[in-house]
Amino acid sequence: MISFENDYLEGAHEKILTRLVETNRIQASGYGSDEFSQKAAEKIREVLGCPKAMIRFLMGGTQTNQVVISSILKRFEGVIAADTGHISTHEAGAIELTGHKILPLSAIAGKITAEAIDHLIETFYKDATHTHMVFPGMVYLSYPTEYGTLYSLEELERISQVCRTHEIPLYIDGARLGYGLVCEESDVTIKDIARLCDVFYIGGTKIGALCGEAVVFTKNNEPVHFTTLIKQNGALLAKGRLVGIQFLELFSNNLYFEISKHAIDMAMKVKKGFIEKGYHLFIDSPTNQQFFVMSNEKVNTLKPFVQFANWETYDETHQVVRVATSWGTTEEQVELLLSLV
Amino acid sequence: MISFENDYLEGAHEKILTRLVETNRIQASGYGSDEFSQKAAEKIREVLGCPKAMIRFLMGGTQTNQVVISSILKRFEGVIAADTGHISTHEAGAIELTGHKILPLSAIAGKITAEAIDHLIETFYKDATHTHMVFPGMVYLSYPTEYGTLYSLEELERISQVCRTHEIPLYIDGARLGYGLVCEESDVTIKDIARLCDVFYIGGTKIGALCGEAVVFTKNNEPVHFTTLIKQNGALLAKGRLVGIQFLELFSNNLYFEISKHAIDMAMKVKKGFIEKGYHLFIDSPTNQQFFVMSNEKVNTLKPFVQFANWETYDETHQVVRVATSWGTTEEQVELLLSLV
Amino acid sequence: MISFENDYLEGAHEKILTRLVETNRIQASGYGSDEFSQKAAEKIREVLGCPKAMIRFLMGGTQTNQVVISSILKRFEGVIAADTGHISTHEAGAIELTGHKILPLSAIAGKITAEAIDHLIETFYKDATHTHMVFPGMVYLSYPTEYGTLYSLEELERISQVCRTHEIPLYIDGARLGYGLVCEESDVTIKDIARLCDVFYIGGTKIGALCGEAVVFTKNNEPVHFTTLIKQNGALLAKGRLVGIQFLELFSNNLYFEISKHAIDMAMKVKKGFIEKGYHLFIDSPTNQQFFVMSNEKVNTLKPFVQFANWETYDETHQVVRVATSWGTTEEQVELLLSLV
Amino acid sequence: MISFENDYLEGAHEKILTRLVETNRIQASGYGSDEFSQKAAEKIREVLGCPKAMIRFLMGGTQTNQVVISSILKRFEGVIAADTGHISTHEAGAIELTGHKILPLSAIAGKITAEAIDHLIETFYKDATHTHMVFPGMVYLSYPTEYGTLYSLEELERISQVCRTHEIPLYIDGARLGYGLVCEESDVTIKDIARLCDVFYIGGTKIGALCGEAVVFTKNNEPVHFTTLIKQNGALLAKGRLVGIQFLELFSNNLYFEISKHAIDMAMKVKKGFIEKGYHLFIDSPTNQQFFVMSNEKVNTLKPFVQFANWETYDETHQVVRVATSWGTTEEQVELLLSLV
Incomplete structure (x- = not known):
């Protein structure tokens, strides 16, 4: 019996396991302050060409979406997302649990458009009753989408432009980022991703790691006291090294892209x-x-x-x-x- | 340079690593439904002598406290805890984030007493204005405490009795459970813990695992749709096997107690x-x-x-x-x- | 200059003001335990033909929706509503603030159908991944709708039936209930409303009162410790008499229906x-x-x-x-x- | 039978009722944008000698505390308050419902001191683990206190100074403000209150009004989109005139202080x-x-x-x-x- 049911069927890439075994007895400080995590962040910053990026490691995709979105939105804001987006459908209401509405856009093959985002925001501010409504405060999209489809570079550029015009951050869910970036049809690089959005995450769980996602705040824009916000959400791993070591290996010698x-x-x-x-x-x-x-x-x-x-x-x-x-x-x-x- | 700063300085016990490596390529279903997790639960049930216990694996202590407490309390209830308890001090408001107040009791060397719990509840119900107050809905204590101290069996029996009298659940935070149970001064067994409380967790992170805690609902009393509640809290690991395998090893051949x-x-x-x-x-x-x-x-x-x-x-x-x-x-x-x- | 901008432009019906003036110096107990509120509830029960109905008075529509919905839903549940419903659009995310998702249905002229509700619920339970989704836990509809349209008795009967089949409560927002019931095209009576739903509210603010809505739990089904839940939501009026007296007048001598x-x-x-x-x-x-x-x-x-x-x-x-x-x-x-x- | 049980036993001062009756048929815009509310705010600003104060009208004390505190605190912050303070005891967990912890100080006769506040904050920042704790983000005190006691001007000056030093806002709960200010032992004026704190509320419910409290942001510091935050909390009254008219009367001809x-x-x-x-x-x-x-x-x-x-x-x-x-x-x-x- 073999399974193609999902992309988290096995443990971890063997190189990652090896690194975990090799480093096992090295004493490291807790909660993400360890050297492995610092080095992994440095490696990722290099790959992104983004020396000021602020990087954190969390455990899973829903957790990451919940922590990031609730840390960025103001109390009166909601997040614009595809009605087929992961946060809209398969996170059991994790975003609403933090007190925020998802402002859904009809997706086509999992994708939303700059025009639809712009229209939603424009319509909102034109509405005389908009102070009684949830303010659009962020755009969420998945690259690749939940339907395996991709945004072109031009599409991302335009969405990014709309977000800038309206001064709201763009957040990209990269649970399967590597699988999107390396495929032939993609004209987007990880540097483009970093350049075009305000925050995104590099999925590890589905791309070779036992667990873990790397959150990247691309514009020196990590939320104030983010460690406390992560802790408050129950998302701060005592042995932060566990994810740090994995990403250190993934971003050494191009492993992430190769696999x-x-x-x-x-x-x-x-x-x-x-x-x-x-x-x-x-x-x-x-x-x-x-x-x-x-x-x-x-x-x-x-x-x-x-x-x-x-x-x-x-x-x-x-x-x-x-x-x-x-x-x-x-x-x-x-x-x-x-x-x- | 050596460190005795805390009990999560290294990776994992080597036997656990070995088991992770050995099982790495076995395909397993996600989100805790895998066979390793099922077997680990079975092993724990045996050790507890509690064939009906319902067992779930989560990632860390704060997360476990947040998920368990918020899943059990009713909206109008709070949780009684030592003012020095982990949830009262070092979880960055994780319990309050879920909308619940902690009802603090003055601790002595980290411990609370059956009398103080009883007094708090009695006083509450006698107060003519208690419908304007937070209802005591649960008791939380740590075994061992945050100060490394222990409750005696008699103390736990009495606290358990008070909880039963007032019909509120008793929850024991066992982040360092093993370290409490095996020390000479302890007259408490893990079977006592299971018998006396309604829910507790067996700490893995601090006792040999890379990460992970095992939540035990001892009385066939797992909250309805608990998977959804875990997911909603961002706490459902895609590769649930990661924690399952570790606990399987910890509870095979007495490893948990030996280490x-x-x-x-x-x-x-x-x-x-x-x-x-x-x-x-x-x-x-x-x-x-x-x-x-x-x-x-x-x-x-x-x-x-x-x-x-x-x-x-x-x-x-x-x-x-x-x-x-x-x-x-x-x-x-x-x-x-x-x-x- | 005259205004037809909305239906809350003036103060209160003069009979209500007179009753407030007449009773002003009578000392009354607080928080809704006063005799006026008790009598008003009794009058409403008579009109509904519902001797077991449990009735509470709150201040406004959004507050009522927020308190009622968050008191009834379980943590893993959301509320099904028209995408044009008041809670979906003009309550600034009040429902999401309580941690719950609104599960939107496309409305036609403000209305949703039994078929659409049934389809949503059936589809949910058939979905193999539904434990990762928000459970449908309640149906919300407005009578009349935000577009001034009405459900026929048959439509309400069918929606009620679907709710019963799936064992989820039906909640009717009656901000403008009187205006719906008395118009010629309506074949629905207030007794039908009470019979067909589990909870509804009788709007006062828009129908003659200075403020206030009467929440009716029709099936002896007021949430446990509802006073505490109201208080916790900041919705418990110290001088509960203010709303009680107004509803007492509105439901004396048929005033509510006449106006x-x-x-x-x-x-x-x-x-x-x-x-x-x-x-x-x-x-x-x-x-x-x-x-x-x-x-x-x-x-x-x-x-x-x-x-x-x-x-x-x-x-x-x-x-x-x-x-x-x-x-x-x-x-x-x-x-x-x-x-x- | 007479009652001295509380200070909300009767309706409203007769002058207020008269004003409500006189203005009843004047059409006014909704949600606090009416002219009565604007004029009432203007009157209050005059009395405070605070031309830039931003004033809003809410319905009751718990609601006001909940809306104000949750609108000001950042997600990682809690509010320092007396352990006997209204928010700590008799608001059924309304502050925790918004996700924030109350950081309690032992009160003496209902009062807290500048020293205790300073000590709490200093201790917090000295603690090496403070990023795992709730940040002190605000100070709450009641004037007069829940025990009918008063802060002297010097005490308030010192508390205010501590708040300024640590750059956290001071919020004064004035549910019974008038009763505190006019008594012989008081050396505090309403202008002092406005000068020394960042936000306070002038209680109406207990001092002559049917309902209502006036929130004053003294330093041009109303939270952004506060209307939306009020609405989201279910606290925005459609007929905002109801509270506006009452405060207009209370702050005309010195009525508030006389009564x-x-x-x-x-x-x-x-x-x-x-x-x-x-x-x-x-x-x-x-x-x-x-x-x-x-x-x-x-x-x-x-x-x-x-x-x-x-x-x-x-x-x-x-x-x-x-x-x-x-x-x-x-x-x-x-x-x-x-x-x-």
Whole structure:
């Protein structure tokens, strides 16, 4: 039985494990003040070409979104996001728990547009009753999106411009950032990401780490007393080294991008294979998540041998399945998959 | 330079690392539904003699306190705790962030009493204006306490009884549970803990794990939709296996208690050594945290060689230092320490 | 200058003022425990034919929605509402402030349907990832809606049925309840409202009172320690008599319905007059809020003489204006209005 | 049966009622933007000698504390207050509901000192672990206190100075402000209050109004988008005129201070009478709340004729009763009371 259900099926990339083992007995100070975390931040700043970036390590994506968004928004503000965005759908109300509304925009294949953001903000301020409404205070988008799709550099430039015009920060959820950046269709670099947004996170959990995400405040703009805010949210790890060491390894010798590239290679092989076998793409995704239309019968037949995520119902006899590859997917697994479907 | 600053200075016990490496490529389902976590829960249930206990794995102590307390309290309730308790002092307002007041009791050496709890509750209900006040809805205590002290079995029995009489749950913070249970002065077993409280957690971070705490609902009383509550709090780890595997190892072959015992042996050696050298105990602690009165001058002299936690000012020329041992402390380190002080 | 901008332009119905003056020196106990409030509740129970209804008086609509919704929802639940509903748009995020998400449904002329509610809930529970989502925990609708439209008895029966099937409470916002119930097109009585929902409120602020809304828990289902929850929300009036006396008067001698009827008569006169003068209805509303398409030029010409609410932009040269009548609108005002437009 | 149970037993001062009746049919804009509220603010600014003061009207004391404190504190901050302060005890956790901790100081007769405030803040910043603690972000005190006691001008000057030194705002709860200012022992004027604090409120509910408190931001320092914050808290009254008109009347022709003085005259008469009859003062209060030690037997004998508040148990056979006078207390009532006790 093999699984392509998601991109967090295995532990960690072996190089990361090795580094954890090697450093295990070195005594380090707590709560993210350790040298590993400092060095990892330095490595990331180099890769970003952003010497002033302020970097913190948190444990997971929902936690990161919750801590970052609630630390930046003012009490009267909400966050603009795609109605299909992770914070809108699959975080169990984590943002609302912090007292903030999500201002939803209709997404197309997971994406929102500069025009829609601008329209929402303009309409808000024109409304004579807007002091009785939630102020738009931030824009959230995922790169790549929850549907595996990508924003082009031009699209990001325009969204960034709208945010600047209206003086609200742009936050990019990079849970799968590496998988987006390295794929062929992408014309965006990690330096572009850093340049165009005010804060983003580099996903580790789904790209080779046991756990952990690196939050980057790109403009010397970390919220005041951010350590306290993280602690208050229950998100400050005593052994901060655990995430620091992992990101230190990920951002040494290009590992983060190499293993991202591997996942994309595997995904393209899957895509090509499925298309050749006559499957229809539900969404034409260039990244590590591939969405195919499959008959319910076929899904059932395959169940004992291979696992996908059931994404949604397509019609009465078909469903959309998601096949996810990751840093950990092997050629053998892909070949076995293709032989089975 | 060696450090006794706290009990989370190193990575993880080597057996845990080994298990993480061995299981690394096994595909596992996410969010705590994996087999490792299931097996770890089963092991813990056996050790507790509590076949109905419901067990969940979270990442850290503050997070655990926040998730558990906010999931159990009703909106109009607060939690009774020592004014020196971790939730009262060093969690940056994590409990208040969830909308709940902490009802403080004056602690003696970190401990609260059944009488004081009973008095608070009785006084509350007798007060004609109590509907304008926060209802006492839960009791929180730490075993061992933040001052390294212990409740006796009789003390815990009486506190448990008061909670039962008033029908409010008792929650025990076991960040250093092992260190409390194995020390000579303790007449409490982990089965007693499970029997006497409604929920507690078994600390992993400070006892051999990279991260992670095991929450135990002892009376088949896990809050409804607890997964969703964990997720909403940003506390649901995608790779739940990370904590599951660690607890599986900790609760296999008695490892948790063995390494706890080792830390206590080291602590007693430290204590004896310090006393022999004429240091005064600030608190007579039987556990892995030892508190000594030391001259500021001596502290400064030692600074380049050994690190303690500065606990509090004692008088103008002295301070209280905390020496913490852990699963990771070696005989050599203790001898070096004693030769230095 | 006369204004039809909204339905809270004047103070209170004169009978209410008189009752306030008459009772002014009678000493009464505080926080809603006074006899006036008790009598008012009794009068309302009689009118509802609901001897077990539990009734509380609060100060305003947003406060009422916030207190009621946050007192009923469990921590993991959200409230289903029209995307045009008051809580979704014009309460500045008051519901999210309490930690709860609003689960929006696309409204048609302000209304939602039993089918849409049922679909949302069914889809939620079918979703394999629903434990990572906000649970639907309540349905909110406004009668009449924010667009002045009405649900038919059959529509309410079906919505009520869906709520019962899924075992979630139905909450009706009756800020303008009287205006809905007395109009000719309505086939719903206040007894139907009480029978079909679990909790609703009878708006006072917009129907003759200085302030105040009466919350009715129809099924002996007031939340436990509701007084404390109200207090905690800053919503417990020391002189609860202020609202109690007003509702006592409103529900004595049918005053509430009489003055509601008067407002509807005035609204129908306005509607007829506008139609005769060639104005187009933006929405065909049977209640006290009338929506007309008017040229921007006309609006500007009228500005020194009469005030409307600018509802929204219609096209480049026209806007939608809202004309609201109330218990306080006089025949003279309506005639003057019609002579002006 | 007469009552001295509290100072909110009657409706409103007759002049206020008259003004409400006279202005009843004047159409006014909503949500506090009406001319009455503007004029009332202007009158208050004159009385304060504070032309830049920003003034808002809210409904009650708990609501005011909740809105003001949560609007000013940053997310990582708490509010320093007496452990006997209203927010610490009788607001059902309203401050914690907004996510903020109250940092309690031991009060003496309801009062806190500049020294204690300074010590708390100094200790906080000296603590090496303070980033894991709640930051002191504001000082709250009540003038007069919940025990009817007063701060001297010198005490307030020193507290104000400490707040300035540490750059945190001082907030004064003036639920009974008038009763404090006009009593003989007071050497504080309302101009002093305005000068020494950053924000305070002038209590209306207990001093002649049906409801309402006037919040004064003394240093041009109203929180940004405060209207939205008020609305979000469910505290924005549609007919803002209701409170505006009342404060307009209270601050015309010195009414606020005259009726405050009347209450104090009545309180002193009560005090003198009780002392003459041999009752012991529990606290020597100069304001409208008087606290006497009375035998339980006497309390029971009096119960059918006169009501007090049972403040607390004194000993097994005695209790502390609170006798409150107000703007509404008559000479006849006081004489009757004295003849009874």
